[in-house]
Amino acid sequence: MRLKWLLLSCFSFLLFALPAQAGKLVFWRFESTQNRLTFTTDDRVQPRAQLIPNPTRIVIDLPGIGLGRPGVNQTIGGAIREVRVAQFNAQTARLVIELAPGYTVDPKQVRIRGLSPTQWTVELPTPERVVQQSPPPFPSTPSTPQSSFPDPPTSPSYSNSSLNDPPSDPTPTPEDNTQPSSTPSDFQVTRNGLVVRLDRNGEARKIQVKRSRDRKSINIDLPGARLTSSLAGQTLPVNQYTIGDIKFEQKSNSTARITLNVSDDSPEWQAIYTQGAVVLIPKGGLNNLMGSSSPPPTSTSPAPTSSSPAPTSSSRPPRSSSSVSSTIESVQLFNNNQLVIEADQGIRGSGNWNSRTGEYEIRIVNAQLATRLRGPRLSRNSPIYQLRIRQESPNTAVIFVKPALGIQLGALRQLSNQQLAIDIRPASVSQVPPSVSAPESIPVPPPANPYNPPPTSIPSTPSGNIPQGRTLVVIDPGHGGKDPGAIGIGGLQEKDVILPISQEVAAILQQQGVQAMLTRNSDYFVTLQGRTDMANRAGADLFVSIHANAVAGGRSNINGLEVYYFGNRTLADTIHRNILRSINISDRGVRAARFYVLRTARMPSTLVEVGFVTGSIDNAYLRDPGFRSQMAQAIARGILEYIQRYKL
Template sequence: MSSFLRNRRDTVKHFPHFLLTATSLLLLAAPAHASRLESWRFDTNSNQLEFTTDEDVQPRAQLISDPTRLVIDLPGIVLGRPASTQSYSGAIRSVRLGQFDRGAARLVVELAPGYTIDPNQVRFRGLTARQWTVQLPTPQLLPADAASASPVGGVSGNGNQASSTQIQGVQVTPDGIFVRTNGGSPDLEVRRSSDRSQITVDVQGATLALSATRNLLVNRLGVSRITLSQLQASPPIARLTLNVDRSSPDWQATTSSSGGLVLLPSGNVASGTDSRPSSSPPPLFRPGALATIESVALENNDTQLVIRANQPLKYSTGWDRATGTYRVTVNSAQLAKNVKGPQLEASSPVLKLRLRQETANTAVILVTPASGVLINDTNQPNQQTLALQLQRSRLPIASLPNPSTASIPVPNAPRTDPLPPRSTAPIPDVPRATNGRPVVIIDPGHGGPDPGAIGIGGLQEKGIVLDIGQKVAAMLEQQGIQAIITRPDDRDLDLEPRVQLAERANATVFVSIHANSINLSRQDISGLETYYYQSGLNLARVIHQSVLEGTGIQDRGVRSARFYVLRKTSMPSVLVEVGFVTGRDDAAKLSDANYRSRMATAIARGILRYLGRSS
């Protein structure tokens, strides 16, 4: 993990106050740490938002108009799950949670049309650096001339102009189109162009969710493409545009009794005016046969990842927390023998794609999006095709998405205890060195629920360093050195118990093993870094040189650092960063068990050299 992020329980919290702002900028570039939003809630009675993260965070906030919404960005936070929305009645219409880009999560508090709040009265309070509250003032109605406008003529519907609607997504169903919405039941106006090539559906009082896919390839039911646009902001009107065959029938639009909008070709009216997509579409042919996935390709100018099979597909999607990838699970399916994913270029919206046959009847596609790319809805243009909608972020996180904005000051994150308790496990009794036999502490970083850095293809720091640490300890034991490993398996262990273990054992040296990380957009950065504090300089130099000789890894130098395990141990101590899990070269090597063995041998050889043992 990068030196700034090496345990935010540790060094970051000891930085001078004036450095915290600069540090927060670096946290944006290090989503590989996989800090997460643990919980959030909005209290409608008090107009207060609360959220908690598993690591320190410095929020950023702004108020955006048309419609009015409070946008709160959480740098360094990764959701690992799909976007979600909680709807409310009253002036606060919804709170939305999503992954703005790979470096930040975003909370959006959206107000009902015609309401606003005073940005100067929004109050952030950090109970700790991981637990925040946001107090909103009472929403106020906008002036009448800004909130009202003459209605559009020729509207058919229920006449409920006061209702507000948010369009969240569009999904193609076997017999039509279903539009997912939140809020009221809107008025609809359907028109067909004079050349019969387009059908527009104007949704009165509607806005588009940030996560809604704006451009959807269909190629079904005579519709080639659907686009979403915000026709006007005040009063809000959203438009769906269907590009259709000129010879295709007209379409009609109705509101569903259970929420949402239903679009159907004329003469194809579904029972109950509801056409929600079925989770298990009926097979077209060969009932009972496994579907064979024949191709996975980027299409439509790289805005869709399209999965095609020879049979109807039954699938589920979601974020895989363990790997940080988007997982498409296709049941009753198999991969064709020659199926391959697309050739991924440097500019591709997909960083990595893995196809695997998980069981005899289940195929899995794991998608790692590139930096700044969001995975929105999964559309099913037909029963044999799945299409993942890929959307690039329009603006970097530090930019304002709307010129009509107001910045909201957020106090600096309060300092917290440098060692918040995470583990209550007792420190094991360890024998002290006897008969002059050296004792070496090997300390694999992270573990248990803390994966450490997560890199290319979901490569996790905790597993890499545990494997290397176990091998180093075994090699030292073979050379007559008493090697004690702080974390012999995938368990959670805080920093203080690691230090106490070394002190109780009266250790000769302490060697902590970690893996580095940086933004996944900088895969060109790889290399070895070794850190020391005071008495550990010579140990660091010897181990560092041994690793360079034994592995050929790029040299990024020996450096001094104030990591807790280096400062608090009384013996010479070092922290070895064995490479970048986000680096193209290092990640490929660290994924290889043979290379990890070479790394372990080189570290063990360096320790033996320092102790004056021949190797």
């Protein structure tokens, strides 16, 4: 008896300890042409939202909502980098819209709207570039020392962890460009490989690399990829990494080809897609090729002379040329409003903006980096987002400064003979679009419901009660292609209304573990026989045909929902009931009919007329993506209830 009591106590404790999740995120979609995120939950939710900088992202939290599946990342492109959906904690699902580097939005212009307690949209204003005035370069003076010999090829970057320089990454970065200025910017030779910008990436698993029999050329075919207009048809010199030149061809609308003309001893090369580009890297890496790309720097230090004093600090590296007269010993941030570069002797520099990377590049000639370079520790709220430094050549050092959003850099100026400085201050409104340097809340008003659904709650359908992967439902968007279906007020066509509804129904079913098949997934024509043949051959468990209604004679007063069946009406009743639970639409009932797709389907079937395109009320609703999405959710919930009840 005592053991039984203990077991019951433990079980009760576990029940109360488990996090309670009221609902699930059943559907989400980002429409890049509208900069709009739409999401649907199966229970009421009041989202919370904020804008977080560095990188700029809109974060939407859904309290009491779970995913019930792994998180998802969707790459968008352009000013919107990606959309992420994940479980933030046990009680909260999180959606994140991350902007591309260099873009921001005004959080006051982000509009979050509840079409219903379970259907929400997030509308972004057009993202704007963070545009800052380019400070003029520090004017050179006659006393500025000049190199007495041509600069050698670019050497690898010098990194210092105290400068928050990221670790070496196999993906080349834009600032590593070493090709002549006449080369198109869409092609770069970097210290980690070759970068080719693309108008469109292809499929990574279909990349084909083939070397000629004489080993002097390597063809890299990229199915599905498209070259930029500045590269197509070009042959450009490389003369590095055992490559003589590189040729770009757009073989067809769906295949791009890159040809490397190489030496006999060149290694095999591989291609890897990154965002908006393909990176070409030799197998085994570039370290073994560095010796053939550029002469090694001299390792001997010239004897001290009166014009070239011997180093007195143990922190200085050996001089590689008698023309190098200074060692950069520190880069420090003072009071978050001034960046100071200090050397052991006189230095001169020039600064220019790189509009592509959003970095201010400070070039200092006749200087080397100290072995133990002192740099600032950049905090989360630092006015500098990233600071990097490298020894570009034996006598030239370059410092890259990327300001945080809303920060303006002043012109590079001579603070003293041994110091260069940049003033840092908040940017004026005229120079950058509104931005934030700390998270800022985005208001989310309570949901309005333009369709006035009844206040009754809709029971959720636990995915755990759905037979995973066994049930197949065929969703049939009627008409299509040459057959527009009914044409209503303002030219609204039936085929355009029902396709997005059908696609969303299928997506919700898939997310709940039910297999879904569409008889058409875009605007093309399918015969009536072809629709039911598809379902019958696939051995579908259910067939749901979706249509929009019409009536002749200008009778715009006729509006409402109709659901049809042939034989057994249970499926029709279940879907009909779920629609009326969540949408206040005129009810024209469940009716028997001998429609071809119903009487020839060999499984339970129904035909849903979601409203009248000719009706003055329904027409306005059917034009609204929010209403269509709500209709899709209701139909999907009816299907899931039927599957759950009858254990399909």
